[in-house]
Amino acid sequence: MRIYKVGGAVRDRLLGKPVTDIDWVVVGATTEEMLAKGFRPVGVDFPVFLHPKSGEEYALARTERKSGRGYGGFTFHASPEVTLEEDLIRRDLTINAMAEDDQQNLTDPYHGQRDLEARLLRHVSPAFAEDPLRVLRVARFAARYATLGFTVAPETLELMRQLSESDELEALTPERSWKEISRALMEDQPQVFVEVLRACGALKVLMPEVDALFGVPQPPTHHPEIDTGAHTLSVLQQAAIHKQPLTVRWACLLHDLGKGLTPEQEWPRHIAHELKGLKLIKAVNERFKVPRDCQELALLVGEYHTHGHRAHELKPSTLLELLQSFDVFRRPQRFEEFIAACEMDARGRKGLEEKSYPQADYLRGAATAARNVAVQPLLEQGFKGPELGEAIKRERLKALKIYKEKA
Structure with a gap:
């Protein structure tokens, strides 16, 4: 029995980043041997065990073979004969396919360390294209490591494009997709996640409503960046810079969906885009079975964000209706998140990122006065x-x- 630290823990140590979760792979062992040592089985599809003291996950070395559609369409084989190299080759990226023993001796058969130094996200083998979830995972890693200069290798992006053009992405469950999307939105550069999905054609499959925003112009007097898709990415970037929670980031991503429905002859104006966008926001929420707090805020921000921008112009009666729409007397935090989303929207405009947003304090004051x-x-x-x-x-x-x- 030989035990190795694998995956993210090795990658992040080599990058000099904090190591949080540690995964272990066990080579040359059987399920019976693991149980005899006090490990507790937790794997349903393949042998994974919890350490009797640390509670960390230990998986028996395994191979996998594609046997169906989607993320779960694999048959796994675990036995003492499976080598470490065979286990590592089934992983997604070379930087995640390294292992080290208890002396920190590195096993790196697929040149992950070289790709770390080159700042490349590269697939380990052609089997990458068998798992559609990897499209989302690679885009998420791109968002996480963009600040370090990482990019997706062209040949990996091509495999992601092939997956996007097949029907494999449609086989992803809402729960798995949302898990990756929500994690990606909480990275330091969440807009990169959207950019990578768009670059490989996955965005128009997973979120065509967001993809439709690119190339749609807005009035340059209000939006110097002009393009609605570019604006959406900037708003998302501002939400990350200002450490906003997931609810706000999700609302920022979806707030302008109605502009994708504006007929070309009406460009660059987008009359009533707030109300037109609600059906699209609902569709995206339902597609990924988004948690209720994220769903609710996205709909409210979509409908009322222009009210936030015009806060000083609103009549007292309209202000009261706005406060009541948010149930601000019982749920003050939700209104605070709405204000944050409005501010991110205002800052997500080219050259106006540092501009103050006095509407925020005005809206807070109105809520306090009514309360x-x-x-x-x-x-x-x-x-x-x-x-x-x-x-x-x-x-x-x-x-x-x-x-x-x-x-």
Whole structure:
């Protein structure tokens, strides 16, 4: 039995990055031997075990063969005869196909260290094209390591293009796709994820609504970058720079989908794109079974982001309707995330990345003014039921009028 540290832990150590999760591969062992040493089995499709003390994952060396469509369409074979090199060749990228023993002696049969130095994301073998999930994974790695200068090797991008042109991407489950998408959006350069998917043709398969934004012009007075797709990428980049949560980043990606529906003869204006985009946002949310908090914020930002930009111009009644739409009195955090998304949208314009966004404080102040309306005096006046609700609304409207006059 020989045990090796493999994959990301080796890659990140060589890059000088913090190592968080450690995966281990065990060569020359049987399931019975692992159980005898106290390892706990957790693998359903192939033998994976948890270490009795550390809880880390140890997998028996295995080979795999394509037997069906999609991410799960593989037959695995694990036995003591499978070599370390045979196990490593089934991995996606050369930089993930290295192993080291307990003395940090490196096993690198597919030149991962060389590709680390060349800053290349390169596939290990032609079998890369058998797993459609790898299209998303490579795009995610590109987003993670873009700041270090990594790019996708041309021949790997070509295999990703072939996968995108086949029907393999459609075999991905919503859950697996969302796991990769959500992780990619939380990387330092999430816009690179979208760029790589677009470069290999996967974006128009997975998210045609986002792909349709590229080449659609906007008024240069408001959008110096002009192209709606380029603007979307810049907004996403700003969300990462400002360390926004996943909910905000997802909303930033989808906020302008309605502009992809504007007839060419109406360009560069996009009348009512906010409402037109809602059906597209719903479609993308449903396609990937997106968590509810992300779904809700994306829809609200899509519908109301231009309200955020025109905050100072809104009538008190419109301001109150906006606050009520967000249920700001019970869910203040969601409104705060809306404000953040609006600010990222404003900053995601060429040359305006550092421009202040006074609308943010104005909207926060409006929410505070409405929230500070006391309910107890109205109860003491005898209001109850629907009448109480109307009385609260009148008082909040009054408070917002005063706020607007003073602001």
